[in-house]
Amino acid sequence: MITHTSTPSRLRILLVDDEPLVLDGLRRQFRQLRDRWEVSTAIGGELAIAELRRGAFDVVVSDMRMPGIDGIAVLAAAAEAQPGAVRFILSGYSEREDLLRSLGPAHRWLVKPCDLASLQLLVGRSLELRREISMPEVRQVMERVVPATSLPRAIRDLASDLSAAQPDAGRSLAAITQDPEIGPGMADLAGSLGLMPVGTDPAGGLLALPPGTVRAIALAWHLHRTCNLRNDTAIWRHGLLVSRLARRITAGLPGPEVEMATAAGLLHDCGRLVLTSLDDTNRIALALERRCSPNLEHAERSIFGCDHGLVGAAMLASWGLPDSVVEAVAWHHRPAPGRLDAAMAVHLADALSGAGEAACIDLGLLSVVGLHHRLQEWEAMAQQERQAIEQRHGTSS
Structure with missing residues (x-):
């Protein structure tokens, strides 16, 4: 009936x-x-x-x-x-x-x-x-850069565990590490971020990482492979900082929320890689517009009609990623009001990361969701994570 x-x-x-x-x-x-x-x-x-x-x-x-x-x-x-x-x-x-x-x-x-x-x-x-x-401007960018391909089975299985009540990368990683292309490719990307020594056996090195980080690395590797993007280490290192911060901010939430925040943090700027892979004319126009725009997102919208958050989100959605990850990427500069979740955590982590481009934290929004009292704690976390990543790469801010 x-x-x-x-x-x-x-x-x-x-x-x-x-x-x-x-x-x-x-x-x-x-x-x-x-x-x-x-x-x-x-x-x-x-x-x-x-x-x-x-x-x-x-x-x-x-x-x-x-x-x-x-x-x-x-x-x-x-x-x-x-x-x-x-x-x-x-x-x-x-x-x-x-x-x-x-x-x-x-x-x-x-x-x-x-x-x-x-x-x-x-x-x-x-x-x-x-x-x-689904805006026409987003679709136009996607059609120019992102081929209509699905995730390889091994990466799809790994990504699906993001929603599990008790995320476990072990079973899916077994298939990943047996693949002669995916396993070494992921290990190389993890090595470039200082997450594991270069040349480490993929099975052991990747299993030692948080499940959300492993899944994000798999998706990042697939993005580079299918779209032939430039490897911008600075973007991925910033993503790693945001990922680590988002993971700590969501500590105490259900396991799936923590892992989705971890994955979305690493991937939140993947749309920037897509936009910078466009032709030289668009890159030059974006660079010129950036000089007179208040922030990167404003410049991107002036040139492309959309920003990198929406482009990255559209790509992840086309691969069937959960909305919790997709919206965290789409709205990492303008989170939806509500509660502390993966999207809110990625926004906070990005703003606390000291990237310069990030939107200021909306103290009114924090008050509405009852989180304003934790800001000082998160600022201390951000300083700790920044120093840890700088020491790992031998750099200074």
């Missing part, structure tokens, strides 16, 4: 579960928001797919464990039929095999129980993220 609550010009959401009582509870929660949401419910995967064929939806939220057609299959069908829809998996489980299958079909993996306020916040952020990374 499929039920509807219908009014024009509202966001359309399809809720899918095999338990009628669960759907009744969700429908009752959304009743207070009927001026903003048009709610449809489907009992089970088969009816959900039928509904997807009949109408368009802005958001699809499906339970994971259902008999027959499960939640990932429902979201895969939604991705094919309605690629612009935001797709969430709702589950009390996070088995690795399910996470591997969900990479791509699911934008977010929500753990039961998920309250309505949190769901609304995350849906709003995902919708805004889709709108921004």
Whole structure:
């Protein structure tokens, strides 16, 4: 049975579960928001797919464990039929095999129980993220630089573990280190960042790193390989500082949030590599514009119509990375208000890194989310991490 609550010009959401009582509870929660949401419910995967064929939806939220057609299959069908829809998996489980299958079909993996306020916040952020990374200006840059390729299986499996309740890179790294190209390539990049001695066996050296760092290195290696980008060590070293800071800022949050902050921190400026790989005319124009612009992002928007955060985010989204990572990259200079999460942590870490280009920390925003009292602690962390990286590379600020 499929039920509807219908009014024009509202966001359309399809809720899918095999338990009628669960759907009744969700429908009752959304009743207070009927001026903003048009709610449809489907009992089970088969009816959900039928509904997807009949109408368009802005958001699809499906339970994971259902008999027959499960939640990932429902979201895969939604991705094919309605690629612009935001797709969430709702589950009390996070088995690795399910996470591997969900990479791509699911934008977010929500753990039961998920309250309505949190769901609304995350849906709003995902919708805004889709709108921004789909802008024509972003697509034009992507078409010029980033080939339409998917992640290699070994890297896809490694990246999928970012959402796991207990992230473990061991199983995926076994496949990575057996690959004659990927393993040595990742080890070389890690070595250039001072994360492991050059020439170290990839298996042992990479396993000693935080899981989020390993996954980000794999994605960074794939980015260089597929897009033939210049290797800008300064950008990656800055990313390493932001990654280490973001990891410390999120300490105490659930494991997946910490690992996503770690990965997003290293990757947050990857869009700069994409923009600097464009032709000489664009690079010269950007350099000239930068002289009279208040910051790099303003100059980029003047030349390209978008900034490096959105370009990097669009690339990661095209590879099926979770929205928590994608939005942290997209908005690292302008985080969405809400709570301390991967996106907020990467913004704070970037601003605290002393990069010069970073936006100042919004003290009002910190007060709203109740974090202003931790600023002095984070500033001390930033100083420690800066000194550690400078000593590792034998440089000074």
